[in-house]
Amino acid sequence: MKKTTLGPQTLIYPMPACLIGADVDGKANFMTAAWCGIANSNPPMLTVGIQHHRYTYRGIKQNMVFSVNVPTESLVDQTDYCGIVSGSSDDKAATCKFTVFYGHLQNAPLIEQCPVNLECKVVHILNLGSHALLVGAIEETHVSPDCLTDGAPDARKIKPVIYGSGAEKCYFGLGEMLAPAFSTGKQLKKKG
């Protein structure tokens, strides 16, 4: 089957829709980011790509810390809102009725309604062009107790928001479990 070439495109599937938090001039602000992913296991680190002019980025540079908040399905409107409105013109946390709390890092604002919250310290910034790529060391993880199963975070209870780019820019929920990881592939191993 011949493939169709589309030129360079930012098309990884799936992508998250996370809420990145920072105190800007001492006040909590949040922006939505799909350009993020885990970068390192030990120590735990992640990346977030943020446009240089973003209001949230100003706060990140002020404190060199930020948060990554994983929204749940019922927050899809708030997640979208934080991606289309700038904190320079609105108190987004108030509009979205977010309950903001602080953890270990003290000035990385966290959203109580989001089932997973990561507190991060900036360890690298790369200027890649349109975006600054932040590498953050994950310093603490907060999870809503009702999203834990036997003490571990449970994706089916978290119900994350998945960003789908392409033909229709929209948010999806998590679907059915397909197979167990580090297991289902073993059946392909050659015998003997």
Added chain:
Amino acid sequence: MKKTTLGPQTLIYPMPACLIGADVDGKANFMTAAWCGIANSNPPMLTVGIQHHRYTYRGIKQNMVFSVNVPTESLVDQTDYCGIVSGSSDDKAATCKFTVFYGHLQNAPLIEQCPVNLECKVVHILNLGSHALLVGAIEETHVSPDCLTDGAPDARKIKPVIYGSGAEKCYFGLGEMLAPAFSTGKQLKKKG
């Protein structure tokens, strides 16, 4: 609601399960990676975190190019297999019956059965500890024609594999559409 703290954890939801391709000593090899994400829009770039000892990484350093292949649900066993077996002991492309092709970069192997393939040139390598973080410039995108709608990639046709870490390490499918992006949040905007 009081949150439970878990210490530093690599918990972004959702995470992809991509197949990273490289020619190692001239032969196509693929490994599974959940530690990846988009980094920059213009020019399009992505990140992949890879453990230093990985066989695939050897090939990436040889050619300074790699591919990111987005598997579809029916490839979940192959996707898992490429994460649990090393190319040093098996011809994974043969075992998985992948049809390998090459595009613009000539030595970044692509998997025809994967609906989306990105060809990448390494532009940065950061040693973060357990993993090397590769920043790749996306040079070309290949999409299976049957996964396009009006010429654009369609997540519902691509049916990507979603990696879920935590209580159960498993793969999920894409769920229902929740809401349109850059739109559903507008209803939260203050009137007047």
